[in-house]
């Protein structure tokens with residue numbers, strides 16, 4: 001019987017599109033799904049050049065694969081992954097490889113790596129970014145784990161990944177669950193950038209009074225310059241999308257309550273757990289939570305409606321400043337996420353190659369942008385950079401935009417236009433670039449009421465003082 005090079009379990013939108021991408025690149029691939037309709041759709045959607053086979057039982061699926069078997073899972077994170085593993089591992093042979101391509105939590109992957117290793121099987125966590133279109137035509141792919149298994153997959157991964165400068169947007173992300181961790185942080189940065197773009201939209205709409213056609217023109221211009229990115233590009237298009245149910249723009253008909261599948265929250269939890277400050281990512285996560293308080297926000301808006309918004313005098317200058325503020329706040333969000341990867345790599349001995357991370361994020365993924373070229377240059381010059389804000393060339397760029405970020409944050413605050421992302425990006429930057437922070441006072445307070453001790457600036461050691469209470 002003909003044996004297939006790869007197997008794909010989960011023939012939903014992402015699984016089917018990734019399978020077709022693999023088949024398009026000359027690899028034979030068998031697919032499995034519990035849903036017979038999906039198996040039928042797979043066969044119907046395959047081109048005549050593709051060597052594709054749909055199977056309805058795991059036994060048939062496993063029997064159809066060449067050894068060592070290379071099986072990609074594209075199923076929802078959590079229990080569905082464990083359910084698939086429970087059913088399929090008894091059918092596999094020593095040396096077979098199972099690759100989880102979903103947004104799985106890295107600690108779940110750690111458990112699964114150990115479990116399958118005890119059965120002489122390889123388990124890998126692999127982030128895949130780019131949505132449905134990316135899966136079909138070229139995602140950014142973040143594989144981690146067993147290096148031997150990775151090298152077996154590498155030719156296929158490099159064939160199907162997005163390309164930038166003829167280089168595949170995939171690379172080995174490090175040991176164990178590093179691939180899932182990098183994807184998780186990718187999503188955390190994604191949340192932050194989406195939050196910042198929404199704030200820029202609000203400032204231009206409510207501050208400058210721009211309509212959707214004008215917003216389209218602004219984002220179109222931004223996307224043609226240094227702010228070129230996937231998220232700016234799709235935002236440009238969103239402002240032109242008409243609503244099929246009314247004669248207005250669709251964006252104006254969408255309810256302002258944001259959903260989230262959880263990867264942003266995991267990023268914030270992880271940063272707290274290992275002690276990394278990522279306030280703009282945190283605020284993006286909590287802003288989605290705050291948006292869900294719709295009914296309360298209606299009541300509060302009636303109770304606290306303040307003064308009218310003052311439109312900026314020079315609209316053209318204002319648009320430029322909002323753009324510069326968005327650019328810099330976005331750069332600061334990347335800086336926070338990448339700093340988390342640096343610390344996590346040490347904490348978990350992942351050995352994450354930061355240079356390769358930003359290199360493969362240049363294309364295919366949701367946070368792809370021309371800015372990543374600058375980060376790639378920074379890590380190429382110094383692979384051990386703890387924070388991209390410390391790169392001299394990035395510093396020149398930051399200094400050219402900081403005035404606009406301050407002005408925009410000030411305008412938003414003055415006019416009551418919520419800009420939590422912009423404010424925390426500026427606040428993070430100011431704290432990160434301040435040599436003496438006022439936390440000496442916090443140390444004094446902690447020692448005063450809790451004898452938690454403090455260090456001094458003039459000598460080594462740990463100190464405690466019995467503080468004088470003035471009204472004693």
Ligand code: 6PG
Nearest residue numbers: 129130131187260261262263366
């Ligand atoms: C990607 C996306 C994707 C993610 C969606 C939904 O990189 O292709 O990040 O993996 O699942 O963006 O995420 P939220 O529902 O959490 O916004």
